[in-house]
Amino acid sequence: MTEADVPTAERISDDAFFALDTANQLPSAPAPRRRSPEHRAAWTARTRGFLGSDPGGSWVAERDGEVVGFATGFRREEVWCLATFAVRPGLQGAGIGAQVLDAAAAYGDHLPRGMLAASVDPRALRRYHQAGFRLHPQLTLRGAVDRSALPAASDVRDGGPGDLAWMDELDRALRGGPHGPDHERLLAAGRLVVTVDRSGYAYTNGAVLALLAARDEDVARTLLGACLADAGERYEVPHVTSANYWAVEVALAARMDVVAQGFLGLRGMAPPAPYVHHGALL
Missing domain, CATH: 3.40.630.30 (Gcn5-related N-acetyltransferase (GNAT))
Structure with a gap:
């Protein structure tokens, strides 16, 4: 190209x-x-x-x-x-x-590792399978948010360029590689939310969660709660695998809908967790 x-x-x-x-x-x-x-x-x-x-x-x-x-x-x-x-x-x-x-x-x-976000196109899914990718079904969480059920989010703040080094280290641990230059593209699309103790981060634009990475599920719940608390009339959390059921629990408590949508294709690795990947930047 x-x-x-x-x-x-x-x-x-x-x-x-x-x-x-x-x-x-x-x-x-x-x-x-x-x-x-x-x-x-x-x-x-x-x-x-x-x-x-x-x-x-x-x-x-x-x-x-x-x-x-x-x-x-x-x-x-x-x-x-x-x-x-x-x-x-x-x-x-x-x-x-x-x-x-x-x-x-x-x-x-x-x-040693490979990642891709797949649609429901059966022809594409066959090609990914033939290329050695295991297909993991995904959920999308969407709807109006009941903020009364959200976990407390007092330990988060807005992030910036000074946070990228530790964020990349977290990405290495979760998926085998940093986002590096992709952070610039993610920052351009929305707000960066990080935990005060540098244990997790999320990108959100008030309507969609773009990416979330955390050290453990408690941190992940806190970050997702912060994103939902800042949501507009409706919010969407795409690309949730079964390894990240903590996100389903937060969304259901907030009275959001859950639908099956697409697949995460992986080669040489298990589904990252706690981690909600970006559709293109993974």
Whole structure:
């Protein structure tokens, strides 16, 4: 992938995921929507960032000189992550996805661990399984928040650049690699909340939990409670695996809804916990 390919990749991604979400919409879920201009800009900036930090990790597939599929991946010490993978609607099932995914995955073949966030697309799930990834079902927690049931959050504060070093150490312990340059992208998308004793952190924008990492479940509950206390009318916590049932307990106590949605694909590792991963930055 080159910088010139990024706008086309973004359109393919938006088309593919909108079609998938429309075909698999749950009765309780909001109606699928196209990306907003702000979301498109953030997606484009993030992908260009991958080209800078991991120039060998992102690939496109062409047909008749036109980009028809792509995969973006990156390495963070001992873990390889697949950020995004999509094929133009109408061309799935023709072998394009398998080729471009293989090219991106080769960038992390030598690493002991791998992570990816998967949709419910059965074709993609088969490819991930064939690539050696074990698929762990995920829950999404969403709805209006009953703040009367939230745990106390007196030991948290706003974080900043001075916290990134210990946050990266926590990430190494939980998933095998730091977020490093990805913290800049996470900070741009919302607020960083950290515990006073440097035992956990979370990124939130008041509507969605982007990422949460903690030393233990008590710390994780405190951080999630702080995010929910600062929530708007509704809040969403995506990407919750069964290893992180503490998040389900907090959400149910706050009278939020629980729905099954997507998978976490892992190679060479168990589901990180206490940890709620980001959809693209893992």
